Amino acid sequence: MRRERILVWETFDVNDPLTQAAGDLYEKTLAPEERIPWIWIEKAVEGRRRRKRHFHNEWTKHLLLAALESELEYQPRLAGYAYGAYLPGFGGYLCYLGVADWARRLGVGTRLMEQFIRQMAVDAGELGEPLPFVLWESRRPELADPEPAWQLWTARMRLFHRVGGWWIEGVNLLTPNFAADDEGEEDADPVPLQVFLRPVDEPATAFDSERLRQIVARLQQTVYRRGPGDELFDQTLPPGCQPRLRPALNAIPARAVMVTQ
Ligand SMILES: CC(C)(COP(=O)(O)OP(=O)(O)OC[C@H]1O[C@@H](n2cnc3c(N)ncnc32)[C@H](O)[C@@H]1OP(=O)(O)O)[C@@H](O)C(=O)NCCC(=O)NCCS
Known part of the structure; x- marks a missing residue:
C-alpha cells in the first residue's frame, strides 16, 4: 500500500482558510474546560508573522498545519494541526494537537508531533540552548x-x-x-x-x-x-x-x- 505524503508547515496567516479550519477542528476535538480561546492562538500566529526572531525572556509559539500533498494544489483540506511553544531555559511544550476525522490513522498525528519536536530543537538552537x-x-x-x-x-x-x-x-x-x-x-x-x-x-x-x-x-x-x-x-x-x-x-x-x- 502506498502511503500518502503528508506535508507539515507553520502558518503565519490567520486568514488562510486552512488556519481557520484548524480553529474549527480545535473547538470540535477539545472539551471547553481543556482549551484556551482560539483567538489567543490567532494572536500568537499574528505575533510570529510580525517577528520571526525570538528571545530568552519569551515563549516562541508555533501553529503547525498538516495536509496531504496530493490535495494541496487543487482541493486543500486540513488534515490536522499542532500548537505549542518553546519555553526558554526549560523545554518544548506541546499544548494542543488534533487530526480531522477523515485523516486519522494515516500518520498525520505522528508527523505533526515529530515536526513539532524538530521545531523545538531549532528554537533551542537559535538561543544557543540544549533541548x-x-x-x-x-x-x-x-x-x-x-x-x-x-x-x-x-x-x-x-x-x-x-x-x-x-x-x-x-x-x-x-x-x-x-x-x-x-x-x-x-x-x-x-x-x-x-x-x-x-x-x-x-x-x-x-x-x-x-x-x-x-x-x-x-x-x-x-x-x-x-x-x-x-x-x-x-x-x-x-x-x-x-x-x-x-x-x-x-x-x-x-x-x-x-x-x-
Ligand atoms: C489522537 C490523534 C491525534 C491520533 O492521530 P492520528 O493521525 O490518527 O495518529 P497516527 O495515524 O499518527 O497514529 C499513531 C499511532 O496511533 C495509533 N492509532 C491511531 N488511531 C487509533 C485508534 N483509533 N485506535 C487504536 N490505535 C490508533 C496508530 O495505529 C499508530 O500506532 P501504531 O504505530 O502502533 O500503529 C487523533 O485521534 C485525534 O486528533 N483525536 C482527537 C483529538 C485528540 O485526542 N488530540 C490529542 C490530545 S492530547
Whole structure:
C-alpha cells in the first residue's frame, strides 16, 4: 500500500482558510474546560508573522498545519494541526494537537508531533540552548467512561509511544478549569492531567524522580502560574509523591485494553 505524503508547515496567516479550519477542528476535538480561546492562538500566529526572531525572556509559539500533498494544489483540506511553544531555559511544550476525522490513522498525528519536536530543537538552537525534552499533557478518561473515550485514549497512547514519549507515572497535574473560568465560577473542579515527556538531548535515564518533580513544579509555575502554597500546586506534588517515567502504553489501564481490542 502506498502511503500518502503528508506535508507539515507553520502558518503565519490567520486568514488562510486552512488556519481557520484548524480553529474549527480545535473547538470540535477539545472539551471547553481543556482549551484556551482560539483567538489567543490567532494572536500568537499574528505575533510570529510580525517577528520571526525570538528571545530568552519569551515563549516562541508555533501553529503547525498538516495536509496531504496530493490535495494541496487543487482541493486543500486540513488534515490536522499542532500548537505549542518553546519555553526558554526549560523545554518544548506541546499544548494542543488534533487530526480531522477523515485523516486519522494515516500518520498525520505522528508527523505533526515529530515536526513539532524538530521545531523545538531549532528554537533551542537559535538561543544557543540544549533541548532536554518536549512535554505535553492529556486528560485520561474515568474508568466508568464509555468505550469511545477509552478508544481515543488508546489512540493517543499509541501515538505518544510511537514518537518516543514516556508517561510520568505518579502525578496528577491539577490545572484550572478554563470553561468555568470563562463563566466566572471560582469553585469549579480542577482538570487533572497526565504528563508525557519525550527526552531529546538527554537519555530517559536522566529523568529520575527528583528531576521529574522539578519539571512538574516548573510546569505548574511557568504555564499555570501556580507555586508552592497554592492548592493546585500542592495537590499535584504532595509529600512522598515519586514520579517516574514509564512507557506511554502503560498509561492504558487493563480495562481499556479489554474494551479496545
Ligand atoms: C489522537 C490523534 C491525534 C491520533 O492521530 P492520528 O493521525 O490518527 O495518529 P497516527 O495515524 O499518527 O497514529 C499513531 C499511532 O496511533 C495509533 N492509532 C491511531 N488511531 C487509533 C485508534 N483509533 N485506535 C487504536 N490505535 C490508533 C496508530 O495505529 C499508530 O500506532 P501504531 O504505530 O502502533 O500503529 C487523533 O485521534 C485525534 O486528533 N483525536 C482527537 C483529538 C485528540 O485526542 N488530540 C490529542 C490530545 S492530547
